[in-house]
Amino acid sequence: MTTPANLQIEQRDRRYAIHPEDLRTWHPAGPHVAHFFNAMSIFFPEGEKMFIEAVRHYRDRIEDPALARDVQAFVGQEAMHSREHRRYNEALAEAGLPVEALEGWLKGFLERVKERTSPLEQLAVTIALEHFTAILAGGLLEEDGLGDAEIAEVWRWHAIEETEHKAVAYDVFETVTERPFLAYLLRSGVMLSTTVIFWALVFRFHWVLVRADGMAGDWRGWLGLGRYLWLRPGVLRRLFLPWARYFAPSFHPWQDDNHHLVETWKATLEAA
Ligand SMILES: [Fe+2]
Numbered sequence: 001m002t003t004p005a006n007l008q009i010e011q012r013d014r015r016y017a018i019h020p021e022d023l024r025t026w027h028p029a030g031p032h033v034a035h036f037f038n039a040m041s042i043f044f045p046e047g048e049k050m051f052i053e054a055v056r057h058y059r060d061r062i063e064d065p066a067l068a069r070d071v072q073a074f075v076g077q078e079a080m081h082s083r084e085h086r087r088y089n090e091a092l093a094e095a096g097l098p099v100e101a102l103e104g105w106l107k108g109f110l111e112r113v114k115e116r117t118s119p120l121e122q123l124a125v126t127i128a129l130e131h132f133t134a135i136l137a138g139g140l141l142e143e144d145g146l147g148d149a150e151i152a153e154v155w156r157w158h159a160i161e162e163t164e165h166k167a168v169a170y171d172v173f174e175t176v177t178e179r180p181f182l183a184y185l186l187r188s189g190v191m192l193s194t195t196v197i198f199w200a201l202v203f204r205f206h207w208v209l210v211r212a213d214g215m216a217g218d219w220r221g222w223l224g225l226g227r228y229l230w231l232r233p234g235v236l237r238r239l240f241l242p243w244a245r246y247f248a249p250s251f252h253p254w255q256d257d258n259h260h261l262v263e264t265w266k267a268t269l270e271a272a
C-alpha cells in the first residue's frame, strides 16, 4: 500500500484557549499523565521546525504534482502545530514550570544534531519521528480517553493532522533516495538511534515537570502513569508492533490505513 491517491491533507488554522491553570488537571488520568503530554508538547515547536526544514530542503527534487501539493500541506500543518504548541508551552511557563530551560536545552541539542548530520540524515530522523507521531496519534484517536477539556482538543486536532500527513516525509525520502538498500539501512539505523534518544528525552523532560510540581514522590501518580502507558490504553505497549513494522523493507505508513479516524473526527466536528 502507498499513499491513497485521493488523500486530501487539509490545513486547518485552529487556535485554542490554553489556560495555565488547566495544564495539570486537563487529563482524566491525572497530573502525571497530563505532564507526559505536556512534556511532549515541549518538543513540538523546535522539532516540527526541523521536520519542515528537512522536507523543504528537497522541494526542488519533487516532480510528482500530488506529492508537491502534499509537501505544501505538510509544511502548513506543521507550522500551525508549532504555533499552537508554542502557545501551549508559554502557558506551561506561566504555570510556573521550567519550560524555558528545557526549550533552550532542546534548541541547542537540535542545532548540534543539524551541524553533524547531512540533509538526508535529517530527513531520515524526520521520517522516524513522524512514524512515532503517527503511531501515537492513531492510538490516541482510537482509544480516546482524553476527556473534553480544551487542551484535549489541541491533542485531537494535532493527532488528526499527523494521521493525514503521516506519509509525506516518507514519500519524499523514497523519492530522493536512489539506492533502495542503502536507503533501507539508513532509515533503519536512524530509527534505532532516534528511538533511544527521543524516549530518553521525553522521560527526562517529564521527570523535570513532575519534580517541579513536587509530585516526584507521589507513588499513586506514578502507578497511574504506569497503568496508562503499559495497561490501559497501554500507549507504550501498543507502540511496539507498529514500531517493529518500520523495519520491514517494504514498509509504508499507509499500510496501516486508519484514514477513517479522520473522517469520524470531521463528522463529529460538523455535528457539533
Ligand atoms: Fe505536527
Ligand SMILES: [Fe+2]
Pocket (backbone or CB within 6 Å): 078, 130, 133, 162, 165
Ligand atoms: Fe507531523
